[in-house]
Amino acid sequence: MPGRIKDEDIATVRETARIDEVIGAYVTLRNAGGGNMKGLCPFHDEKSPSFNVTPSRGMYHCFGCNAGGDVIKFVMEMDGLSFTETVERLAEKVGVPLRYEDGPGPARNSGGPQRPRLVEAHKLAAAYYADQLATPEAMQARQFLDTRGFDQDAAAHFGVGFSPRGGEDLTRHLKQLGFSEAELVAAGVSGQGGRGLYDRFRGRLMWPIRDSSGDVIGFGARRIFDDDRIEAKYLNTSETPIYKKSQVLYGIDLARREIATASQAVIVEGYTDVMAAHLAGVKTAVATCGTAFGDDHARVIRRLLQDHDEFRGEVIFTFDGDAAGQKAAMRAFEGDQNFAGQTYVAVAADGLDPCDLRLQQGDAAVRDLVASRVPLYRFVLGNVVARYDLDRADGRIDALREAAKLVTAIRDRSKVDAFARELAGMLGIDPNDVQREVRRAASRSSGAAVAAPPQQRPDVGLPDARDPKYVLERETLKLVVQRPGIIGNLLAEVTEDAFTHPAYRAVWAVVTLAGGVAAADEQWTARLQANTADERVHSLLSALSVEQVMTSKEPDAAYAAQHVHRLREVAAMRRIEDLKSKLQRTNPIDDQLEYNRMFGELVALEQHRRQLRELALDSTS
Numbered sequence: 001m002p003g004r005i006k007d008e009d010i011a012t013v014r015e016t017a018r019i020d021e022v023i024g025a026y027v028t029l030r031n032a033g034g035g036n037m038k039g040l041c042p043f044h045d046e047k048s049p050s051f052n053v054t055p056s057r058g059m060y061h062c063f064g065c066n067a068g069g070d071v072i073k074f075v076m077e078m079d080g081l082s083f084t085e086t087v088e089r090l091a092e093k094v095g096v097p098l099r100y101e102d103g104p105g106p107a108r109n110s111g112g113p114q115r116p117r118l119v120e121a122h123k124l125a126a127a128y129y130a131d132q133l134a135t136p137e138a139m140q141a142r143q144f145l146d147t148r149g150f151d152q153d154a155a156a157h158f159g160v161g162f163s164p165r166g167g168e169d170l171t172r173h174l175k176q177l178g179f180s181e182a183e184l185v186a187a188g189v190s191g192q193g194g195r196g197l198y199d200r201f202r203g204r205l206m207w208p209i210r211d212s213s214g215d216v217i218g219f220g221a222r223r224i225f226d227d228d229r230i231e232a233k234y235l236n237t238s239e240t241p242i243y244k245k246s247q248v249l250y251g252i253d254l255a256r257r258e259i260a261t262a263s264q265a266v267i268v269e270g271y272t273d274v275m276a277a278h279l280a281g282v283k284t285a286v287a288t289c290g291t292a293f294g295d296d297h298a299r300v301i302r303r304l305l306q307d308h309d310e311f312r313g314e315v316i317f318t319f320d321g322d323a324a325g326q327k328a329a330m331r332a333f334e335g336d337q338n339f340a341g342q343t344y345v346a347v348a349a350d351g352l353d354p355c356d357l358r359l360q361q362g363d364a365a366v367r368d369l370v371a372s373r374v375p376l377y378r379f380v381l382g383n384v385v386a387r388y389d390l391d392r393a394d395g396r397i398d399a400l401r402e403a404a405k406l407v408t409a410i411r412d413r414s415k416v417d418a419f420a421r422e423l424a425g426m427l428g429i430d431p432n433d434v435q436r437e438v439r440r441a442a443s444r445s446s447g448a449a450v451a452a453p454p455q456q457r458p459d460v461g462l463p464d465a466r467d468p469k470y471v472l473e474r475e476t477l478k479l480v481v482q483r484p485g486i487i488g489n490l491l492a493e494v495t496e497d498a499f500t501h502p503a504y505r506a507v508w509a510v511v512t513l514a515g516g517v518a519a520a521d522e523q524w525t526a527r528l529q530a531n532t533a534d535e536r537v538h539s540l541l542s543a544l545s546v547e548q549v550m551t552s553k554e555p556d557a558a559y560a561a562q563h564v565h566r567l568r569e570v571a572a573m574r575r576i577e578d579l580k581s582k583l584q585r586t587n588p589i590d591d592q593l594e595y596n597r598m599f600g601e602l603v604a605l606e607q608h609r610r611q612l613r614e615l616a617l618d619s620t621s
């Protein structure tokens, strides 16, 4: 059986197979101006064309049914082929010879002759980075650890290190130890540049990531220098034959045994949280590396918790109290339901992550946090309900509708009644009314499923392209996807909260995951797609890459600046509104200190907003 097709060959096929020609074999495409082509969608019935193809970006998107993707996706969907079959077929058509990874397929323990070499390279790289942590150049890295409450022993226990800023120090070191360039690139520790190999990680604090057997298979790297030209706060090893981010859990080597014996796994959000939890005595803590906790991670944990055929034990997520954390909880809730039943959430009262919690309140507070867990379903329902004003009748009804939809999503029917009762308690509504609404929501969702054609994608949660409320967010993201070159250096201070629609936030998160706009290259759109498994985000990304920008001229840096500054200004305005409302609810006499602090913050924010306004105006002139 042949193994997996090499990634670079897949990329070559994607680039060589012209999307307009491939799609043109199924759909008549006409020029629609601006480098776009249009036709009648092959995935849904329509009379006027809403199916768009942008050959320069190799993407298609239908604004009618939200089908979208690259040339490979199109053939897969059209002809019902697997990914591999599709790539093989396209490769034959365009004459790209394919090479396969050694070994029987993509399984992560597939071994193959390479694995020992790649693991060896990582082991030596980790030792090298650890040594570098003592150098004068690494002072800021040591300070970072220090301010997070980690001493030398802690750093040594977790093997934390530092990657020099030089650019090729590690590459040179490993070459001297006999590694070939091909091995270093395959391992992901070096990159192939125009003038030879360069170190993939430069001037960063380094965490070695180990598999459960203790082999180092990758690295997590945190930005510590302000002039680091890669903006992403964290970089991780990209996919390699030994590193699959959908399965990797940081800390699993240390936590594995404890998870099995304690029948408990604690999922935290980052490297420092794993360290803090373990040092505080919570030795079952692990974290995903640069990606959300997904089904593959769940399988890894389940394998450890598995006792005979039965899945026992608790999986406890320490989500941030913030929106991102709540979204993560929702995702877990919508995932594997067996898993959801055993899933708990622990949120510190003041929203602190385990690292900060340990720093501010000590080891015991971290252990207490884990002990204070609540069932996931209660946490999620609580979040939904909290969005509504329960003092008003219409607020309670809206909350009920929203929450009832969630309750119907629970596949385990035996739990539905209990959840409905719990919901009634939260809302202060008669349990019978809740049961009725849950049944209504259930019949609505099954009715919709029958009415929709089978290939129709669910468009729930996708923003309307013309909604004026989100036009600015959409236009900015279009530039991010289509014109990273003109917008890249404007985005340094743009954060997730510039985007208010959850779907746009999700796109921004994918951009960040893909290394930020500064990391954009010819593979940019493909890389964005590769950084999410969420169908809706896939669809939105294809829409953003084919939709025309809203200027008749070629968009330039000034056009991008106008949007980014305005986006930031609007975000500042939102923060001002929030702060004003908080001020109104604060008693200036009882709470004088807090009141003055907020007032000072408001003044500063107003000034910041005015500056952004001026910047936006400057860029229009």
Ligand SMILES: [Zn+2]
Pocket: 041, 042, 043, 044, 051, 062, 063, 064, 065, 066, 067
């Ligand atoms: Zn369509």
